[in-house]
Amino acid sequence: MEKMLERLREKKVKATPQRLAVLEYLRSGYIHPSAEEIYKKLKPLCPSLSLATVYNTLEALVDAGAVNRLTIDARRTNYEYGRAPHAHFLCRVCGEIYDMPIRRAGAAVLRGHKIEKTWQYHQGVCRKCLKSPQKKI
Numbered sequence: 026m027e028k029m030l031e032r033l034r035e036k037k038v039k040a041t042p043q044r045l046a047v048l049e050y051l052r053s054g055y056i057h058p059s060a061e062e063i064y065k066k067l068k069p070l071c072p073s074l075s076l077a078t079v080y081n082t083l084e085a086l087v088d089a090g091a092v093n094r095l096t097i098d099a100r101r102t103n104y105e106y107g108r109a110p111h112a113h114f115l116c117r118v119c120g121e122i123y124d125m126p127i128r129r130a131g132a133a134v135l136r137g138h139k140i141e142k143t144w145q146y147h148q149g150v151c152r153k154c155l156k157s158p159q160k161k162i
């Protein structure tokens with residue numbers, strides 16, 4: 026967290042209580058919530074919080090490199106704490122996103138180019154949904 030605060034300072038992003046609350050919430054687990062989910066979770070803890078503030082906060086944190094924006098689910102945008110690069114698995118049934126280690130194949134094909142960012146994701150049905158008889162798969 027200290028490192029992250031330093032990064033925010035470097036990028037001249039003010040560490041307001043709302044921004045810290047969002048960052049702390051994302052850091053608390055390997056979670057990939059949408060802005061609405063973050064808002065619902067934090068609203069009882071910070072009554073002055075608005076959904077617009079959550080969106081603005083996420084924008085600022087993404088710009089500062091503290092938070093990653095995931096656009097793997099066409100139905101919503103998800104956010105996560107800016108951990109080391111990793112791949113994602115999206116369950117098409119429940120919409121849950123899981124972290125996976127990244128596979129660095131194919132870089133050799135791009136000889137002479139420089140990869141700066143990698144987005145890697147997989148789609149399917151998660152273990153929980155496969156085991157649940159009520160869910161239509």
Ligand SMILES: [Zn+2]
Pocket residue numbers: 116117118119120121150151152153154155
């Ligand atoms: Zn699932």
Ligand SMILES: [Zn+2]
Pocket residue numbers: 057105111112113123124
């Ligand atoms: Zn992730």
